[in-house]
Amino acid sequence: MTIPSVATAAALTATVGLAAASWVVAVRQMNGMDMGVATRLGSFAVFVALWVSMMAAMMLPGAAPAVLRRAHASGRVRAVPPFVGSYLAVWTLVGVAVYALYRLHGSIAAGAVAIAAGVYEFTPLKQYFRRRCHESVRSGFEFGLYCVGSSIGMMLMLVALGVMSVTWMSVIAILVLAQKLLPARPAIDVPLALAIVGLGILTIIAPPSIPGLMPPMSEVVGGAGHVTLL
Numbered sequence: 304m305t306i307p308s309v310a311t312a313a314a315l316t317a318t319v320g321l322a323a324a325s326w327v328v329a330v331r332q333m334n335g336m337d338m339g340v341a342t343r344l345g346s347f348a349v350f351v352a353l354w355v356s357m358m359a360a361m362m363l364p365g366a367a368p369a370v371l372r373r374a375h376a377s378g379r380v381r382a383v384p385p386f387v388g389s390y391l392a393v394w395t396l397v398g399v400a401v402y403a404l405y406r407l408h409g410s411i412a413a414g415a416v417a418i419a420a421g422v423y424e425f426t427p428l429k430q431y432f433r434r435r436c437h438e439s440v441r442s443g444f445e446f447g448l449y450c451v452g453s454s455i456g457m458m459l460m461l462v463a464l465g466v467m468s469v470t471w472m473s474v475i476a477i478l479v480l481a482q483k484l485l486p487a488r489p490a491i492d493v494p495l496a497l498a499i500v501g502l503g504i505l506t507i508i509a510p511p512s513i514p515g516l517m518p519p520m521s522e523v524v525g526g527a528g529h530v531t532l533l
Contacts, residue, residue: 309380310374310375310377310378310379310380310382310383311371311374311375313374313380313383314370314371314373314374314380314383315367315370315371317380317383318363318364318366318367318370318383318387319363319364319367321359321363321387322359322360322363322364325356325357325359325360325363326360328356328360329353329356329357329360329469329472330469332352332353332356333353333357333467333468333469333472336467337465337467337468337469337515338467338518339464339465339468339515339516339517339518340407340408340409340410340412340413340463340464340465340516340517340518341407341517341518342465342466342467342468343407344402344405344466347402350398350402351395351398351399351402354394354395354398354401354402355391355394355395355398357472358391358394358395358397358398359391360472360476361472361475361476361479362390362391362394362450362454362479363387364476364480365436365450365479365480365482365483365484366387366390366446366450366483368437368483368484369386369390369436369439369440369443369446370383370386370387372439373386373443376439385443386442386443386446387443388443389442389443389444389447390443390444390446390447390450391443391447392443392444392447393443393444393447393448393450393451394447394451397451397455397458401462401466405462405466408463409510410506410507410510410513410516410517411507412463413463413464413503413506413516414503414504414505414506414507414508414510415503415507416459416460416462416463416464416503417460417463417464417499417500417502417503417506418499418500418503418504419456419459419503420456420457420459420460420499420503421456421496421497421498421499421500421501421502421503422496422500423455423456424456424492424495424496424499425493425496428452429452429453429456430487431452432449432450432451432452432453433453433482433487434487435449435452435453436449436450436453436482436483437483437486450483453482453483454479454482456499457475457478457479458475460475460499461475464506464513464516465515465516468515470514470515471515478495
């Protein structure tokens, strides 16, 4: 194998391995924390640590092509850690913003966010960022910015519907991965966006029909009786 090929193979192995390990860590950390729209984030340090593992698990598989391009271009595996580290640093900043802005909310707010996420899928801005995610970039930080722009609607859905839900994390991860690896196709993207909007509407008008969205009333009353889930 040539040096670039060795670097590419090592980069792929490291990226996939880190993503797999992050899934294990995230799922274990999230155990028992999901309360749907009534989920609390806990302390800043704990949330950020969990968020980083979640982002590594969800985002690194889709970032693999960019990581491989970087490793092949440089011909050195040493170029991969700075690229991945700066990429995850962007998502860490997103997590800090989530922690600062997050408030306990109900099904109406969660549905509104889902509807907004579906509408965002139709915008030229979304398409621009998604296209840039498929192109070569100079750094992991730049790539991270493009990926945030492409996936921010999906991530807001996760935060609104159940930020500590392994189920929603898995669904969003699959959608994000597909959009990062596959070219845009209206025949797929339009029905997906409409389905997200439909999910938002259903969340507003029939929240009990969304599994895991509403916590058991005994838990709400016992742990946070002052919370009104609207």
